[in-house]
Amino acid sequence: MSMKKMGAAAKAAARAMSMASTDQKNAVLKEMVSMISQHARQVLDANKEDINEAEASGLDSAMIDRLSLQGRLESILKAVESVITLPDPVGERFDRKVYNHLEIEKCRTPIGVLGVIYESRPDVTIDVTALALKSGNCAILRGGSETLRTNGVLVDAIQKALAKVALPAAAIQLVKSPDRIYVRKLLRLHDSVDLIIPRGGAALHRFCRENSTIPVITGGIGVCHLFVDKTADLERSLKVIHNAKTQRPTVCNALDTVLVHEAVAEAFVVKAIDLLRKSGVSFRLDPMAWKIAEQAGKTDNCLQAQPVDWETEWLSLVLGIRVVKDLAEAIEHIAKYSTGHSDGILTQDKSHAERFVREVDSAAVYVNASTRFTDGGQLGLGAEVAISTQKLHARGPMGLCELTSYKWVVHGDYSVR
Amino acid sequence: MSMKKMGAAAKAAARAMSMASTDQKNAVLKEMVSMISQHARQVLDANKEDINEAEASGLDSAMIDRLSLQGRLESILKAVESVITLPDPVGERFDRKVYNHLEIEKCRTPIGVLGVIYESRPDVTIDVTALALKSGNCAILRGGSETLRTNGVLVDAIQKALAKVALPAAAIQLVKSPDRIYVRKLLRLHDSVDLIIPRGGAALHRFCRENSTIPVITGGIGVCHLFVDKTADLERSLKVIHNAKTQRPTVCNALDTVLVHEAVAEAFVVKAIDLLRKSGVSFRLDPMAWKIAEQAGKTDNCLQAQPVDWETEWLSLVLGIRVVKDLAEAIEHIAKYSTGHSDGILTQDKSHAERFVREVDSAAVYVNASTRFTDGGQLGLGAEVAISTQKLHARGPMGLCELTSYKWVVHGDYSVR
Numbered sequence: 001m002s003m004k005k006m007g008a009a010a011k012a013a014a015r016a017m018s019m020a021s022t023d024q025k026n027a028v029l030k031e032m033v034s035m036i037s038q039h040a041r042q043v044l045d046a047n048k049e050d051i052n053e054a055e056a057s058g059l060d061s062a063m064i065d066r067l068s069l070q071g072r073l074e075s076i077l078k079a080v081e082s083v084i085t086l087p088d089p090v091g092e093r094f095d096r097k098v099y100n101h102l103e104i105e106k107c108r109t110p111i112g113v114l115g116v117i118y119e120s121r122p123d124v125t126i127d128v129t130a131l132a133l134k135s136g137n138c139a140i141l142r143g144g145s146e147t148l149r150t151n152g153v154l155v156d157a158i159q160k161a162l163a164k165v166a167l168p169a170a171a172i173q174l175v176k177s178p179d180r181i182y183v184r185k186l187l188r189l190h191d192s193v194d195l196i197i198p199r200g201g202a203a204l205h206r207f208c209r210e211n212s213t214i215p216v217i218t219g220g221i222g223v224c225h226l227f228v229d230k231t232a233d234l235e236r237s238l239k240v241i242h243n244a245k246t247q248r249p250t251v252c253n254a255l256d257t258v259l260v261h262e263a264v265a266e267a268f269v270v271k272a273i274d275l276l277r278k279s280g281v282s283f284r285l286d287p288m289a290w291k292i293a294e295q296a297g298k299t300d301n302c303l304q305a306q307p308v309d310w311e312t313e314w315l316s317l318v319l320g321i322r323v324v325k326d327l328a329e330a331i332e333h334i335a336k337y338s339t340g341h342s343d344g345i346l347t348q349d350k351s352h353a354e355r356f357v358r359e360v361d362s363a364a365v366y367v368n369a370s371t372r373f374t375d376g377g378q379l380g381l382g383a384e385v386a387i388s389t390q391k392l393h394a395r396g397p398m399g400l401c402e403l404t405s406y407k408w409v410v411h412g413d414y415s416v417r
Numbered sequence: 418m419s420m421k422k423m424g425a426a427a428k429a430a431a432r433a434m435s436m437a438s439t440d441q442k443n444a445v446l447k448e449m450v451s452m453i454s455q456h457a458r459q460v461l462d463a464n465k466e467d468i469n470e471a472e473a474s475g476l477d478s479a480m481i482d483r484l485s486l487q488g489r490l491e492s493i494l495k496a497v498e499s500v501i502t503l504p505d506p507v508g509e510r511f512d513r514k515v516y517n518h519l520e521i522e523k524c525r526t527p528i529g530v531l532g533v534i535y536e537s538r539p540d541v542t543i544d545v546t547a548l549a550l551k552s553g554n555c556a557i558l559r560g561g562s563e564t565l566r567t568n569g570v571l572v573d574a575i576q577k578a579l580a581k582v583a584l585p586a587a588a589i590q591l592v593k594s595p596d597r598i599y600v601r602k603l604l605r606l607h608d609s610v611d612l613i614i615p616r617g618g619a620a621l622h623r624f625c626r627e628n629s630t631i632p633v634i635t636g637g638i639g640v641c642h643l644f645v646d647k648t649a650d651l652e653r654s655l656k657v658i659h660n661a662k663t664q665r666p667t668v669c670n671a672l673d674t675v676l677v678h679e680a681v682a683e684a685f686v687v688k689a690i691d692l693l694r695k696s697g698v699s700f701r702l703d704p705m706a707w708k709i710a711e712q713a714g715k716t717d718n719c720l721q722a723q724p725v726d727w728e729t730e731w732l733s734l735v736l737g738i739r740v741v742k743d744l745a746e747a748i749e750h751i752a753k754y755s756t757g758h759s760d761g762i763l764t765q766d767k768s769h770a771e772r773f774v775r776e777v778d779s780a781a782v783y784v785n786a787s788t789r790f791t792d793g794g795q796l797g798l799g800a801e802v803a804i805s806t807q808k809l810h811a812r813g814p815m816g817l818c819e820l821t822s823y824k825w826v827v828h829g830d831y832s833v834r
Contacts, residue, residue, distance in 0.1 A: 018778060019775065019776060100790070100795055100796070102786060102790065104797065109808075111808050190626060194808050195808075210630050215632045215633070215807070215809045216632070239831065240832070240833055242833075243834060247833070247834055346831070353828075358508075359436060361432075361435065361526060363825060364824065364826075365825065365827070366828075366829065367826075367827070367828045368828065368830055368831050368832065369519060369829025369831070369832040370829075370832060370833045370834055372833075372834040373519065373832070373834055374825070379517070379521055380514060380516035380517065380521065390632070391612075392528070392632045392810045393632075393809045396824070396825045405809070407778065407779060407780060407781065407782055407812060407813070408780060408782065408791070408796065409781075410781060410786055410790060410796070411783075411784045411786070412784065412785045412787075412790075413785060414650065414653035414763070414786070415657070415785065415787060415790070416656060416657055416660035416661075416664075416786075416787045417660060417664055417790055417795060
């Protein structure tokens with residue numbers, strides 16, 4: 001099918017989806033779980049074929065890990081079940097008022113048609129489908145060419161589930177050609193697609209922004225900071241930093257740079273290196289931190305930081321440490337190098353915490369907590385479709401509510417202006 | 418100055434503006450009113466020169482009317498004074514909760530830097546500046562080449578006002594070259610500009626969407642409908658239709674098409690023609706309405722509607738009338754032809770009103786009211802920077818709050834995941 005036809009089919013399906021009841025939407029998610037469970041053998045076989053081909057073509061092991069559903073299908077379907085339990089945002093009325101002799105309110109509506117472009121992970125197919133359908137949206141999915149077989153089987157099952165509850169199968173469609181030209185075409189379907197959500201690295205986000213005529217949610221890139229203030233509880237701060245750096249180093253909310261107040265730098269730098277190197281962390285140190293490490297004979301796993309290091313999202317067990325002379329210098333560093341994802345302060349000083357919160361403009365700003373909490377599940381959204389670091393529409397984790405828009409509903413009495 | 422430098426200056430100014438207090442922001446608006454008042458002679462002289470040149474170059478009288486500030490300056494400055502009285506949305510905390518042992522809330526922030534592209538109307542320079550500054554944002558303005566002198570004098574006064582209250586003059590900048598290449602450059606300044614707001618016709622919106630790497634608020638194009646249901650109070654409905662069509666026919670929320678239930682078509686069509694033609698309205702009639710008009714001998718100001726008429730935003734004293742067999746057909750017509758701006762139903766039937774509100778997906782949906790109410794001032798926002806008909810970020814009139822984003826603020830107790 002041409003992309004234009006897919007777009008038109010999605011747009012038509014979007015009208016039906018926008019009017020579907022909560023019961024109907026929950027029913028399709030239940031059917032989807034049961035269909036995929038019933039076809040688990042086919043899903044996993046197709047996935048195995050995808051993996052075999054990826055291995056043969058020399059894809060690296062991290063990519064292959066992201067590609068694999070083996071042993072994971074059940075837990076992925078659990079996520080769908082949790083979406084069933086979440087409240088349906090569509091139809092919610094808010095901002096009610098009487099003004100100008102009119103009864104004015106807003107009513108939450110689905111956005112319409114989402115274009116989702118992602119790589120490797122076939123679990124995204126299931127997650128995005130569950131969130132899109134529950135919020136009354138449709139989606140055109142364009143997974144990576146390396147997961148075509150897996151995604152094909154999954155979307156077949158999803159479309160059967162839709163048909164079974166009398167919702168249009170075109171609510172969820174998959175671009176079945178690996179040709180990149182279809183990504184370009186999807187990005188220009190502004191007559192039928194309302195929002196583009198890229199899930200992948202910086203290059204994919206840039207490509208979408210530069211080639212899309214549809215609004216793009218950019219995000220998912222995190223150069224994340226924690227500032228250890230002079231009043232911070234150092235022992236407890238070390239635990240937070242250890243968690244933020246090592247609990248899952250390959251994700252966007254993992255810590256990249258620690259800024260430490262010079263008053264506590266000497267005690268902190270040595271302890272941080274001692275603790276974190278046990279978990280395999282290596283370090284990039286600014287001249288001051290390097291001096292401290294050198295005097296303590298702890299430079300084994302350390303390099304002297306280069307300017308580019310401060311703007312690097314490590315996605316691995318590497319941590320930058322820089323000594324700053326005060327809170328203001330920490331905030332300046334963050335303003336210069338943060339990607340606006342997740343940044344925090346560790347402090348006992350309430351006024352410093354307040355200033356940090358006021359002046360640091362990131363999607364999530366933390367006081368005495370790990371950056372790893374920037375996640376839909378952790379922050380109470382139940383699930384997430386993406387983490388936005390741009391400022392339009394939604395910022396931070398995007399769950400069901402962030403997949404909605406609103407309309408103004410105005411009741412008058414044959415009112416004229 | 419190069420566009421890149423303007424962008425960098427705006428981005429730097431945006432940090433200062435985001436931290437400005439409400440008092441400071443109100444002070445700059447007051448200064449702005451007094452500066453422009455003091456320089457009223459220069460403003461009006463520059464405006465006269467712009468008008469003279471526009472007349473010499475043969476610009477049409479509607480454009481010249483939009484260009485003129487003569488006799489209007491005082492009322493435009495009144496709008497700035499009303500923005501001073503509006504509450505400052507920045508810093509507002511909302512969606513508070515305790516979850517996962519964390520204190521979680523959202524804090525409203527400015528968006529950052531707005532790129533505003535508009536034609537003719539120099540009053541937009543003043544309106545946008547007032548709303549942008551009050552909401553802690555910066556703006557790069559690109560007015561039409563026909564208003565360069567007027568805008569130059571206005572922005573000079575605005576920058577003096579900024580300097581006087583120690584806010585960065587670069588918070589409001591004007592692109593001073595008429596060369597269209599600078600519009601293209603502005604649309605690609607995604608490193609420093611957060612949002613593009615076009616104010617103009619469909620061609621400008623399309624140009625922005627197709628050439629921008631920054632999110633664009635599209636809107637301002639309204640093919641607007643009112644459906645006269647069989648239970649509607651016909652006399653009162655006629656007054657609403659008269660208001661929606663004739664009160665200001667050149668704007669986007671003016672009525673374009675009336676759909677009328679066949680049960681009341683005969684009575685309605687003749688009365689509507691009789692009433693509206695007194696105000697200079699001419700008509701485009703579907704075959705059924707034409708037949709009714711013909712039988713009554715009322716086709717003087719009427720043409721038989723062509724398919725393209727239903728998708729035309731008239732912006733003038735022309736009205737389409739189509740007879741439909743029921744509510745469902747009215748909703749279908751609107752789904753096909755509406756631009757999603759403002760559509761309404763006139764009815765005494767509550768269940769029809771509810772169905773119309775549920776199924777019509779436009780920025781503003783009316784029950785028994787004129788479409789002309791889709792306006793920031795009319796709906797209680799105090800003022801508006803644009804009317805969005807896209808579904809991302811904000812829909813309908815955009816006031817101060819719609820010029821903000823938010824950040825997640827999370828307080829923990831050295832919390833780890």
